[in-house]
Amino acid sequence: MQAAASRHEIQDCAMSWTDERIATLKKMWEGGSTASQIAEELGGVSRNAVIGKAHRLGLKSRPSPVKANEKKKAPAKPKPAPKPAAKKTAKPAAKPAAPAAPAKPAAAPAPKQDAAIPSQPLPNKGSDLPKIVSVGPGASCVRVRAISRHRSPRPPRRLVPAKPSPEIADKTSLLDLSDKVCRWPMGHPGEPDFHFCGEAVNPGFPYCVEHCGRAYQAQLPRGARRPPPPLPFGGPRVR
DNA sequence: CCCTGATTCGC
DNA sequence: GCGAATCAGG
Numbered sequence: 001m002q003a004a005a006s007r008h009e010i011q012d013c014a015m016s017w018t019d020e021r022i023a024t025l026k027k028m029w030e031g032g033s034t035a036s037q038i039a040e041e042l043g044g045v046s047r048n049a050v051i052g053k054a055h056r057l058g059l060k061s062r063p064s065p066v067k068a069n070e071k072k073k074a075p076a077k078p079k080p081a082p083k084p085a086a087k088k089t090a091k092p093a094a095k096p097a098a099p100a101a102p103a104k105p106a107a108a109p110a111p112k113q114d115a116a117i118p119s120q121p122l123p124n125k126g127s128d129l130p131k132i133v134s135v136g137p138g139a140s141c142v143r144v145r146a147i148s149r150h151r152s153p154r155p156p157r158r159l160v161p162a163k164p165s166p167e168i169a170d171k172t173s174l175l176d177l178s179d180k181v182c183r184w185p186m187g188h189p190g191e192p193d194f195h196f197c198g199e200a201v202n203p204g205f206p207y208c209v210e211h212c213g214r215a216y217q218a219q220l221p222r223g224a225r226r227p228p229p230p231l232p233f234g235g236p237r238v239r
Numbered sequence: 240c241c242c243t244g245a246t247t248c249g250c
Numbered sequence: 251g252c253g254a255a256t257c258a259g260g
Contacts, residue, residue: 017252035244049253051244056251 017053025050027174029059031183172198182208184215 017025021042028038035054039047172195177183182197183206199208207215 034242036242046253047244048255052246052253053251055245 022053022057024174025053026057026059027177029054031174031177171195182206182211184208184211 024042025038028041029035029050033041035047035050039045039050042050045053171186171193172181174194174196176198177196180201182199182201184197185194186196187194197208197211199210201207202209202212205212205215
């Protein structure tokens, strides 16, 4: 019995949208992660693929920079892009897709409360991320999402998704999130020990009482700056 | 120029 | 159904 293994880890080269991947996609999408992050997390898929899938799944567009204020008036079509075909056809492969930049200051998800935006778990006394980093040298099937730009030397991406890893087996993983548990992220997505708070939420909030206290801080009068910088999710990934 | 998501459209 | 190409706003 070679069974022992039979994990889901390497998804073969046939990257298909399995239930689990879809679940991860949903959670992250709803959790406020950007398509790029999700794509990176899932691995093997481009940001566009994630977006496309998300829409097909019926997930809606959260704060989109573009359609955010799309008005309902449009007698004329502002979209005269008749795509004359002959694009993909010519280039079935070879695409320098621009993967994603890990660090994205753009949007921090978080519920829209009037208070300040939640902040990241902060570098807790520095004891969150310093740990392992990647698994697997290079799969044989990692799509060629070459880094077109001169970003950083892409570290060996771990192929194991946000699967139940022994490291976080007893912690609240992405897939364990629910409306009842605190969604405060501990660490960053992708980290081997990344997990969520998991405490019972403060009724009406996505976080537990403790983290609500951190997420919703009253604006202090200038002069009394606090040390902790904000942002829960879309933060600078410290890789 | 970078990012973001939305949409189109060939496969 | 999938996702690259493209669009479009910030």
